Amino acid sequence: MSLHKLSPQRSNPDACTTNLRTYKEVIPLNQSCNLSVVKFVKKSRAENEKIAATLTESIYQKDIHALIRMTDRFTEAGNNKKRVRPYKIKTLRDVYHEYAAKGCKRVKKIKSPKCIQDKTDFPLRKIPLFSTHHVSEKKLDKSQWIKMRNHRSPIIVSRNAFITLQKRRNASKNLTNITSIPSKVKVCKDNQRENLDLRVINTNLLSKLNQHKCADSTTFDSNKCSLVSSLNFKCICGIGSNMHHCEAAQRWTEYAYRHHSRSFDFEKDSEIFNDMLTLAESDSAVQESVQQIKNDICRTVTDEEFFCVGGRGYTTMLEVLTAFALYDKPCGYVQGMNFITASLAYHCDSATAFWLFASLIEDYDLRKNYLQGFDGFYKCAKDIGEESQEKIPKIFKFLVSSQKLNFRKTTA
Amino acid sequence: MEKKKNKKVFLKVVIIGDSGVGKTSLIHRYTSTRFLQDFKPTIGAEFSNKEVVINGKTVVAQIWDTAGQERYQSLGISFYRGADCCGIVFDRSDHSSFENLDTWKNAFLKHGAPKEEGTFPFLVIGNKSDLDDGSLVKERDAQQWCADNGNLEYIETSAKDNTSVEEAFTKLIEKGMEREKVNLVELPDRMSQKNKTVNLQRDVAKDVNRKPQKKKCC
Numbered sequence: 001m002s003l004h005k006l007s008p009q010r011s012n013p014d015a016c017t018t019n020l021r022t023y024k025e026v027i028p029l030n031q032s033c034n035l036s037v038v039k040f041v042k043k044s045r046a047e048n049e050k051i052a053a054t055l056t057e058s059i060y061q062k063d064i065h066a067l068i069r070m071t072d073r074f075t076e077a078g079n080n081k082k083r084v085r086p087y088k089i090k091t092l093r094d095v096y097h098e099y100a101a102k103g104c105k106r107v108k109k110i111k112s113p114k115c116i117q118d119k120t121d122f123p124l125r126k127i128p129l130f131s132t133h134h135v136s137e138k139k140l141d142k143s144q145w146i147k148m149r150n151h152r153s154p155i156i157v158s159r160n161a162f163i164t165l166q167k168r169r170n171a172s173k174n175l176t177n178i179t180s181i182p183s184k185v186k187v188c189k190d191n192q193r194e195n196l197d198l199r200v201i202n203t204n205l206l207s208k209l210n211q212h213k214c215a216d217s218t219t220f221d222s223n224k225c226s227l228v229s230s231l232n233f234k235c236i237c238g239i240g241s242n243m244h245h246c247e248a249a250q251r252w253t254e255y256a257y258r259h260h261s262r263s264f265d266f267e268k269d270s271e272i273f274n275d276m277l278t279l280a281e282s283d284s285a286v287q288e289s290v291q292q293i294k295n296d297i298c299r300t301v302t303d304e305e306f307f308c309v310g311g312r313g314y315t316t317m318l319e320v321l322t323a324f325a326l327y328d329k330p331c332g333y334v335q336g337m338n339f340i341t342a343s344l345a346y347h348c349d350s351a352t353a354f355w356l357f358a359s360l361i362e363d364y365d366l367r368k369n370y371l372q373g374f375d376g377f378y379k380c381a382k383d384i385g386e387e388s389q390e391k392i393p394k395i396f397k398f399l400v401s402s403q404k405l406n407f408r409k410t411t412a
Numbered sequence: 413m414e415k416k417k418n419k420k421v422f423l424k425v426v427i428i429g430d431s432g433v434g435k436t437s438l439i440h441r442y443t444s445t446r447f448l449q450d451f452k453p454t455i456g457a458e459f460s461n462k463e464v465v466i467n468g469k470t471v472v473a474q475i476w477d478t479a480g481q482e483r484y485q486s487l488g489i490s491f492y493r494g495a496d497c498c499g500i501v502f503d504r505s506d507h508s509s510f511e512n513l514d515t516w517k518n519a520f521l522k523h524g525a526p527k528e529e530g531t532f533p534f535l536v537i538g539n540k541s542d543l544d545d546g547s548l549v550k551e552r553d554a555q556q557w558c559a560d561n562g563n564l565e566y567i568e569t570s571a572k573d574n575t576s577v578e579e580a581f582t583k584l585i586e587k588g589m590e591r592e593k594v595n596l597v598e599l600p601d602r603m604s605q606k607n608k609t610v611n612l613q614r615d616v617a618k619d620v621n622r623k624p625q626k627k628k629c630c
Contacts, residue, residue, distance in 0.1 A: 041588065221546035295432045295453075335431070335481045336455045373486055377456075 079326045245348030253352065256359035269352035272325055280326045289333040293321045307342065316345040320354045327358060334370040421471045423588045424494055425581075426524075428516050430500035430509035431480030434539040436503060437571040447572055448567050454479045457491045466585055473585050485519060492524030497533040497588035499580070504538045504548040504568070513557060533587035534564045537580055542570040565584045 046399045092120025245253070253264040280286045295315045297307065298392045306313040320341045340360065344353040361367045427435045431453070440448045443460045459476045462479060476495070478488050492498075500516050502509040517534065536558050551568065558564040565587075567580045597622045 153614075292431060298434075299450075299452055301451075312618050332483075335453045335479060338453070370483070374481065 022152075042220075152155065186383075232312045245352045249344075249348035249352055249356070252347075252356055254364065256356055259363065264352075264355065266351065269355050273351040275355050276323045276326050277319060280322045283326055285324060285332075286325045289325045290318075290322055292335075293318060293325070293333055293338070296335060296338045300342045313342065313345045316353055317341045319350040320344070322355055323350075323354050324357060324361075327354075328361070331361075331367060331370050335368065421469055421589060423473045423496045424476065424524075425469055425497055425499065425583055425584055425588065425603060426476045426478065426520070427501060428478050428488070428520060429498045429517075429537075430503065430506070430512050433480065433501045433503040433506065433509050434571050435480065435501050435594060436477055438537070438539060438569065438577060439475050441571045441574060442575045443475065445574075448569075456484060456487055462587065464582070464583065466589065469589070471585055471589065473581070475581075475603050485523075488509040489523040492520055495520075495524055495526070496576050496591055497535070497584050498524070498577050499535045499537050499584050501537045502549070503540050505543045505545075507549060508547045510538075510554070512558075513529060514561075517561065528591075530562060533584070533591055533619075535580065535584045535587065536564050536566045538566065538568045540573060541568045542573045559621070605627075 011038075082198075114167055145347075238295060257264050280290075297311065297314055300317070301313075303306045304313070305311055307317070317338065321333050323335060324337070332344075341353060344356055347353075347354065365376065368374075368379070385396070422531055427439060429435050436451050436454055436458075437448050440446065440451070440461060456531045457476055463474050464471050464473060474493065476491055478484070480490055497522055500513055500520075504510075508560055513536065516520055521529055521532070536554065537555055538551075541548070551566075554557045554566050554568075558566045566581065567576060567583065569576050569580050571577060
């Protein structure tokens with residue numbers, strides 16, 4: 001039995017897509033097939049658990065054929081019109097924990113990603129890299145699935161949207177072609193977007209970027225970027241410095257981009273970043289939040305000149321947060337983001353910091369923590385509650401009994 | 413909540429207002445009698461306790477500091493509940509924060525849902541009085557707004573200079589205690605409500621008994 005990986009492969013992307021195609025043929029388009037919840041036919045509990053176990057196993061190993069076989073069985077059973085009930089599969093985390101218990105080497109790798117193990121200064125340590133690590137992997141697969149399920153509209157994940165846009169822009173130098181790109185890019189509605197939890201870039205933003213590019217195309221020069229010209233970047237952490245970021249930041253970019261089909265390209269990405277900054281100047285909605293951002297930057301790290309008005313950290317944070325307010329309009333700037341960007345600003349310049357920040361928000365499940373309603377926050381609180389109930393039951397009992405902890409979401 | 417043995421009164425004080433008006437510094441000034449130089453934007457909410465003696469009674473004031481940004485208002489819903497009094501802060505040097513007083517008051521009444529909407533104890537606090545460069549929000553305007561919104565009380569403070577911060581919080585707590593007295597009269601009603609809850613629990617118990625029967629059918 002050959003193992004085909006579901007996740008996109010850098011070396012051979014074509015092989016990956018063919019596999020996906022076969023998968024599409026097997027699963028009917030209308031059938032809701034999720035990674036996390038699959039409808040099972042009501043059988044004995046032991047049998048269901050057996051299926052769930054093999055399914056999670058196959059997800060873990062990303063064995064596409066096993067998955068297909070499993071789904072075949074489900075559809076077959078579904079056609080017999082027996083009573084179906086949702087059955088929750090073990091999450092990937094559970095699988096990892098099991099493997100960890102067995103002492104499997106694979107899990108050790110997952111549990112401690114390289115950048116955490118490094119002895120170098122890592123200010124992002126507070127961000128739960130581990131807990132969200134596998135989610136991003138899963139998400140990537142999920143997004144691929146959704147992409148192929150929806151024939152009518154290709155959903156474009158933000159960064160890829162920019163990349164495709166840029167490719168097309170480079171390919172066709174004719175201006176008329178450039179303006180026609182956005183019509184091809186179809187974007188789902190706002191509420192759908194929330195459900196899918198995919199970062200989808202606004203068509204408006206894309207078209208605006210194009211227009212801006214068209215207007216500027218005659219005079220625009222990549223050397224004009226203020227960031228590229230600032231060659232003497234010196235990192236505060238004192239590790240060997242690059243032009244734009246220090247060694248630590250270099251590793252972070254590698255780490256953040258390891259799931260993507262390409263690596264971090266400073267010149268291209270900083271170009272996009274600068275485009276966004278110029279766009280943000282004329283955007284009224286973004287300008288509103290700029291005031292808030294300026295307000296908050298001054299009181300993020302107050303005892304350092306680096307972040308005072310006029311300091312390099314100040315401008316970096318301002319640029320990153322303004323660009324992000326434009327990049328992700330439904331989310332925008334929320335208090336609390338400033339602390340993350342502050343720690344990034346120590347180690348890299350605006351463009352690198354921005355893409356690292358975007359990657360943190362999108363790939364590491366931080367976005368829900370900032371969206372209206374704070375679903376992610378409640379989820380985290382619930383996770384902590386469950387974890388503490390398991391690990392420190394006595395303290396948990398005390399906290400709950402004295403009503404100092406409330407992990408449930410109170411609805412109005 | 414009232415502990416009769418220690419004769420302590422427990423009060424929940426909620427401080428709301430626009431982002432950056434100085435809510436955190438005000439509270440910090442009151443609870444720890446210092447001015448915070450390196451204040452940070454509040455995320456979600458924080459609270460601190462202070463024990464004070466007012467009119468011969470020991471009061472434990474739990475002062476809730478809320479985040480000013482609009483996005484965090486949805487979280488605020490759970491913090492507003494059960495508040496005994498509420499202080500709305502605005503920055504006297506920032507006119508937009510004064511104009512937002514309406515929205516803050518309405519949001520509190522909507523989400524906090526206190527029993528007495530008309531008479532709920534609010535205190536309007538004009539902070540940053542030390543920044544006197546002639547363009548501050550005038551006391552007359554602020555008093556006018558308070559008179560138009562149900563005769564609220566208004567006080568001007570400065571967390572930096574420590575002018576009338578103590579006074580403001582004492583006023584707030586006194587107001588909250590007045591409200592507490594009103595609630596104490598209602599105690600018999602509460603007792604009757606307790607009886608009702610017992611009935612409900614019995615119903616739930618009956619439901620639990622019924623459920624297994626349903627399962628047997630399937």
